[in-house]
């Protein structure tokens with residue numbers, strides 16, 4: 001996880017702001033790996049947006 005932050009220089013992958021959270025590009029639930037290539041550094045607001053989008057996708061799959 002720290003490697004991903006160092007690689008991205010603690011910058012948000014999506015908006016370029018200060019990123020504190022390391023998240024998966026492809027969620028593990030959707031088949032994403034824990035490999036560094038599937039990890040990105042993102043900030044709080046982008047993480048919220050991303051989580052909402054993924055939760056909505058997850059709900060859509062259940063319908």
Ligand SMILES: [Zn+2]
Pocket residue numbers: 012013014015016017042043044045046047
């Ligand atoms: Zn961001």
